[in-house]
Amino acid sequence: MHNHTSAEITLNINNEDRTVYVRNADTLLYALREKLGLTGAKPGCLNGDCGACTIIVDGDPMKSCLMLAVEAQGKSIITVEGLQNTAIQTEFIDKFAFQCGYCTPGFIMNCHALMTKYPDADDSVIKDWLESNICRCTGYQEIEAAIKAALAAAKGEPG
Amino acid sequence: MSQSIGKSIYRKEALEKVTGKAKYTDDYPAAGTLHVKLAVSPYAHARIIAIDTSKAGEVPGVRAILLGQPFPLTGEEIKDRPPLAFERVRYHGEPVAAVVADTPHQAKRAAELIAVTYEPLPVINSPREALQPDAVLIHENLETYEKIEHVYPEAKTNIADRTKIRKGNMEQGWTESDVTLEASFSLSPSDHIAMETRCVTAEIRPDGFVVFSSSTQSPYMIMELMSRYFQLEKGKIIVNTPFVGGGYGGKVAVQLELIAYLATLAVGGRPVKLLNTREEDMITSPVHIGLDADIKLGATQEGKLKVAQITYLFDTGAYSDKGVTISRAAAITCTGPYQLENIWCDSLCVYTNHPYATAYRGFSHAELLFVFERAMDMLAKKLNIDPLELRRINAFLPGATTPTQIRLNESTVGNLPQCIDRLKQLMNWKEGQVTQVNGRKIRVKGVSCIWKTSTIDTEASSGVVLTFNVDGSVNILSGIVEIGTGTKTILAQLLAEKLKMDIKKIHVKMEVDTQTTPKHWKTVASRGTLMAGRALLKAADDAVVQLKDTASRVLMCSPDDLEVANDMIYVRDEPDTFIHVKDVCHGYKYPSGHSIGGQVIGRGNYILRHLTHIDHETGAGRPGPEYTVGAQGVEVEFDTKEFTYKVLKAFAVIDIGKVLNKKAAEGQVMGAMSMGLNFGSSETFVVSDDGIILNPRLRTYVPFRYGDHPEYLVHFLETPHIDGPFGARGVGEHGLIGMPAALANSLSIASGVELTMLPLTPESIWKETGGG
Amino acid sequence: MLSFDFEYYKPASIDEAVQLFQSLDRQGKNPSYISGGTELITLGRVNKIVTGAVIDIKAIPECLVLEKQGTQLVFGAAQSLTVVREKQFFPLLSKAIVEIADHTARNKITLGGNICANIIYREAVLPLLLTDSTLAVAGLNGLIQYPINDIFQQTLQLDRGEFLVQVITHKQETELPFVCLKKRRQWDVGYPLLTAAALNKNGQIKLAISGLCSFPFRDKRMEYSLNNRSLSMKARIEEAVSRIPAPVLNDVHGSAEYRVFVLENTLQEILAEWEGAGDA
Incomplete structure (x- = not known):
């Protein structure tokens, strides 16, 4: 019996169109991980609280556990797999801004979107954005150093 | 000059982690895997009257539904816990049934349709309640449970174990004391909240091998316990552990593996996966232990501690699993790091109707130090002595004996007085503890000293294998799980130093596969660097012997004349006579074609020396190797009107023997401090009178986020632990353990009230100051 | 899932x-x-x-409107909280929004979604109650505008099949002096113990509160007490507190008694903003 509770949809991910069959009830996170093999976005709470599943949708950070896959049609999706050699990735390594690494892709996506949208972000903007993610290993001081160095590097200042 | 030691070498897995390529247990493709979903108890204590699975069974895709059975019972020291509740639930969130289905949502739908009829029972909500004479018994047949030798459950009570410390002469201690101080403290259970929730896959292969993949800190323990509980052949259990997304002790416990095994068994061995939701990870899986405590100290007018009498009542929750081990560890280090000749301590592991406890970073030390270091501050006030001065007067020095009557030396205990002195400088102690900011805000400093050894299995061992590649590079195989501590990068640094080679040519296998990776007991207790480090150095020695053996025949000299460095094996006093490592590490081939040697495989292992069980009556014994000591502090800005505060600065001075990787060590300490401040300031389960956990999710259980964090100031002392690799001591947990006490000490001064409970929310301070 | x-x-x-x-x-x-x-x-x-x-x-165009129309500001219900905030049309609304959830979540949560939420806080409502905003609701009878203080009673009172399309606020109301304070159990993210928003219109204080009771509200009797300058500041606050219109919440974030303590302090802060520290 045909039903209307699932559908084949096309998602533009990391500048590629990907066609995937999903339940309407599937979150974008589930589709990315289970249907498309993009496991960089992590499940941490499935409730929009921890930020481990953060990706970038049309330039804004989004918690992919809070978005249905069907809602993402027609949007430009960037996952951590779509980032390479970015300033924020480099600085995360240099500043020891991760330990277990599980929250890292989410933090990096959030930081990357922040840098793109607000290259001049001050402390209060950084705090407003980054308090969306939880890191349980670091003291956040390392992440603070990484985002500030990446912002500086992007502006050509010495980090 | 040092090749690698002390440098802030990047993590070996850094690129994988910043690109999202690092794989955790749930990241492996699950095609063909069935999914397990638990149905959990909505009651903290109830009899199970009936379970109706008929509706659940009708959900498409359901392959099996598992219910509790009388056996096996499980538990590391006392077998008191069925993997799925049988006839009775003892905590909110306890697994009652497990559904196996084709997809996760089918399994979830079916689990939601399992109808369980409960008859609620009286609930025990704290260890003190559990010890009341008329308290309901959570385990009525405690005395019938199988147990290991060194645990002492008390029949017809809620006491799973009692550890006794009896040192010196209490009467004399009280007689010599001019001043006594009595206080009681408590803290409720909370959680680790590793960002990766626990996950396990399991299958039974046609040849009978049981294969797990698990986000665990103890893959080898899974082998051991699965065999013990289910009579499986140890050699036919394989546990794979990829990257683990944070452990903090929470992934030591073996729980989901048991259910996953039963689930795969129920579907003919097909692969199954069980991934905790955040809510399950917080309460269904084991938690951070709670504590009620009473302490009485005696001291002379000059501030010399004479006697300590302490009762620790640990809240192990519904089952004793690691709770007994934790309560024992607390007895072993029952005081702060001070010289005390007369000690009486009873540390009890007490059943309640809370989620059951497991290890948590610090393994009882943050909890006991909260009690002891709060008491020290109260005593200092009573004696009118500066709190750091009181600690310095009593600081544990080489030559003194521990509560378990072991005499420590400079190598085994380090230099606490120097830590205190350094902390004083860092905190600008001479300016005073309190500074007025404005009409209602003050800045206040608080401190705590720390010490910790690791009370681990006396037979705990670690092995390392080094295999050489044809290009002369080396692979490190170690059973250490990369949970975020960076220990595997430290191993690479140790090897680079030892072989005087470029660390870029050292490759570390991050994943653990118990079939091919040499065992490392468990990735816990800040023991990785000591145990695996020593094993690695031994393996390096073994490899060097092999390299020199082959090289000596090529260079026609004695192996004794050779050195290995910079990818070469050369004659010590004629370095121009050499051969490249790559030309001998897979055997040397003479021009004629004749060959000698073969692949160089270095083997090393390490087992802790001279550890003993402690005496049941006195606690005497050597339960752990070296201690790490330190001094910590915080500076808070406190609003005297609203009782709100911000932690401005957090300090740690720790004697870690040798800094192996500066930034990595600082990161370990800062992260641990963050966790300790969280647990001191905010984190707790909110439990209803019925034992229901009201906040099992991250919206209502509030950890630090970016911007809540203080400025961290971390300094290291380097008093070598002679046994440790290059003198290093364990440091994974120590940053945490003084933080709750230091915070409570600062806020007690700030609020003018002796605070006795954690966490220190503005509301709890308001209440203790007489609000409400 | x-x-x-x-x-x-x-x-x-x-x-x-x-x-x-x-x-x-x-x-x-x-x-x-x-x-x-x-x-x-x-x-x-x-x-x-x-x-x-x-x-x-x-995808409904009316739900995405975000513009100044003459003397009015129109906010489409399907605009994200982030976008509404960044427009900075309405500073008090921006201030209330920035404390909701977290930045990334606010990229997804919409203005209409917050107003119609099941979650009890619905803090975006507070500025709208204070500015006597209008809500445009679509239903079988077309698009109808209601004063928010009529149609929002604890929750938005929609008939089955209706949905919120727009929020309309008078521009001059958004220019009034305001205070918006969110008090949490601990730290800077998460649900409130209470959020209090206040507006000063010609010396008269308007007050709306979320998190104190199981619904957000603006209470005229509480406002009357706060504005009763014949009493001392302390007495005004005490009287306002005595007029909380429903039971005070007692939950994981805080006890009812503590919430009242926090409310008293918060009201003091609000009065102090416009009247100085006073005698409270």
């Missing part, structure tokens, strides 16, 4: 959305409108929301 299934529709017009609802309802599918849709996921995963059909209003 939602264990139930639903149909998904994304109508392009108000009329289409209303008709869809009616027809899906007749089919017994218990349809739900979503805009941000975050609660569908967070409450759906614990089956506190269950629906057989979802009508996503994010």
Whole structure:
């Protein structure tokens, strides 16, 4: 019996169109991980609280556990797999801004979107954005150093 | 000059982690895997009257539904816990049934349709309640449970174990004391909240091998316990552990593996996966232990501690699993790091109707130090002595004996007085503890000293294998799980130093596969660097012997004349006579074609020396190797009107023997401090009178986020632990353990009230100051 | 992870959305409108929301309007909290919004979604209550405007099949001096113990509060007490506190007694903003 509770949809991910069959009830996170093999976005709470599943949708950070896959049609999706050699990735390594690494892709996506949208972000903007993610290993001081160095590097200042 | 030691070498897995390529247990493709979903108890204590699975069974895709059975019972020291509740639930969130289905949502739908009829029972909500004479018994047949030798459950009570410390002469201690101080403290259970929730896959292969993949800190323990509980052949259990997304002790416990095994068994061995939701990870899986405590100290007018009498009542929750081990560890280090000749301590592991406890970073030390270091501050006030001065007067020095009557030396205990002195400088102690900011805000400093050894299995061992590649590079195989501590990068640094080679040519296998990776007991207790480090150095020695053996025949000299460095094996006093490592590490081939040697495989292992069980009556014994000591502090800005505060600065001075990787060590300490401040300031389960956990999710259980964090100031002392690799001591947990006490000490001064409970929310301070 | 299934529709017009609802309802599918849709996921995963059909209003042009129209500001219900805030049309609304959830979540949560939320806080409502804003609601009878202080009684009182399209606020109201204070159990992110928003119009204080009771409210009697300058500041606060219109919450964030303590301090802060520290 045909039903209307699932559908084949096309998602533009990391500048590629990907066609995937999903339940309407599937979150974008589930589709990315289970249907498309993009496991960089992590499940941490499935409730929009921890930020481990953060990706970038049309330039804004989004918690992919809070978005249905069907809602993402027609949007430009960037996952951590779509980032390479970015300033924020480099600085995360240099500043020891991760330990277990599980929250890292989410933090990096959030930081990357922040840098793109607000290259001049001050402390209060950084705090407003980054308090969306939880890191349980670091003291956040390392992440603070990484985002500030990446912002500086992007502006050509010495980090 | 040092090749690698002390440098802030990047993590070996850094690129994988910043690109999202690092794989955790749930990241492996699950095609063909069935999914397990638990149905959990909505009651903290109830009899199970009936379970109706008929509706659940009708959900498409359901392959099996598992219910509790009388056996096996499980538990590391006392077998008191069925993997799925049988006839009775003892905590909110306890697994009652497990559904196996084709997809996760089918399994979830079916689990939601399992109808369980409960008859609620009286609930025990704290260890003190559990010890009341008329308290309901959570385990009525405690005395019938199988147990290991060194645990002492008390029949017809809620006491799973009692550890006794009896040192010196209490009467004399009280007689010599001019001043006594009595206080009681408590803290409720909370959680680790590793960002990766626990996950396990399991299958039974046609040849009978049981294969797990698990986000665990103890893959080898899974082998051991699965065999013990289910009579499986140890050699036919394989546990794979990829990257683990944070452990903090929470992934030591073996729980989901048991259910996953039963689930795969129920579907003919097909692969199954069980991934905790955040809510399950917080309460269904084991938690951070709670504590009620009473302490009485005696001291002379000059501030010399004479006697300590302490009762620790640990809240192990519904089952004793690691709770007994934790309560024992607390007895072993029952005081702060001070010289005390007369000690009486009873540390009890007490059943309640809370989620059951497991290890948590610090393994009882943050909890006991909260009690002891709060008491020290109260005593200092009573004696009118500066709190750091009181600690310095009593600081544990080489030559003194521990509560378990072991005499420590400079190598085994380090230099606490120097830590205190350094902390004083860092905190600008001479300016005073309190500074007025404005009409209602003050800045206040608080401190705590720390010490910790690791009370681990006396037979705990670690092995390392080094295999050489044809290009002369080396692979490190170690059973250490990369949970975020960076220990595997430290191993690479140790090897680079030892072989005087470029660390870029050292490759570390991050994943653990118990079939091919040499065992490392468990990735816990800040023991990785000591145990695996020593094993690695031994393996390096073994490899060097092999390299020199082959090289000596090529260079026609004695192996004794050779050195290995910079990818070469050369004659010590004629370095121009050499051969490249790559030309001998897979055997040397003479021009004629004749060959000698073969692949160089270095083997090393390490087992802790001279550890003993402690005496049941006195606690005497050597339960752990070296201690790490330190001094910590915080500076808070406190609003005297609203009782709100911000932690401005957090300090740690720790004697870690040798800094192996500066930034990595600082990161370990800062992260641990963050966790300790969280647990001191905010984190707790909110439990209803019925034992229901009201906040099992991250919206209502509030950890630090970016911007809540203080400025961290971390300094290291380097008093070598002679046994440790290059003198290093364990440091994974120590940053945490003084933080709750230091915070409570600062806020007690700030609020003018002796605070006795954690966490220190503005509301709890308001209440203790007489609000409400 | 939602264990139930639903149909998904994304109508392009108000009329289409209303008709869809009616027809899906007749089919017994218990349809739900979503805009941000975050609660569908967070409450759906614990089956506190269950629906057989979802009508996503994010493609309806009227729901996406965000502009100044003469003396009025119009906010489309399907605009994200982030976008509404960044426009900075309405500083008090921006201030209330910035404390809701976290920045990334606010990229998804919409203004309409917050106003219509099941979650009890609905803090975006507070500035709207204080400015006597108007809500445009679509239903079978077309698009109808209601004063928010009439149609918002604890929750937005919508008839079955209706949905919120726009919020309309008088520009001059948004220019009044304001205070917005969110007090939490601990630290800077998460649900409130209480959020108090206040507006000063010609010396008269208007006050709306969320988190104190199980719904956000603006209470005229509390406002009267606060504005009763014949009393001391302390007495005004005491009287206002005595007039809290419903039981004070007692939950994981804080006890009722503590919330009252926090409220007293918060009211002092508000009065101090406009009247100096006074005698409280």
